[in-house]
Amino acid sequence: MPEGYCVKCKAKKEIGEAVEVTTKNGRRAIKGKCPTCGTVMYKILGGKATAAAGSSPSAQPAKPPAPTT
Numbered sequence: 001m002p003e004g005y006c007v008k009c010k011a012k013k014e015i016g017e018a019v020e021v022t023t024k025n026g027r028r029a030i031k032g033k034c035p036t037c038g039t040v041m042y043k044i045l046g047g048k049a050t051a052a053a054g055s056s057p058s059a060q061p062a063k064p065p066a067p068t069t
């Protein structure tokens with residue numbers, strides 16, 4: 001289990017129900033809940049998500065502009 005800092009408990013806690021997410025900045029993070037108080041916790045993993053790491057295709061919303069005639 002990953003650990004994160006709970007601002008409510010003001011202590012390090014294991015992150016419950018942890019899921020890996022990718023932020024808008026393309027950084028990977030762990031999102032989960034404090035097992036004690038249920039506060040949502042984030043843990044930034046740092047580094048950029050690698051496209052080859054099986055990230056969801058929806059993480060790349062870059063669409064080519066509509067062709068103009």
Ligand SMILES: [Zn+2]
Pocket residue numbers: 006007008009010013034035036037038039
């Ligand atoms: Zn807490």
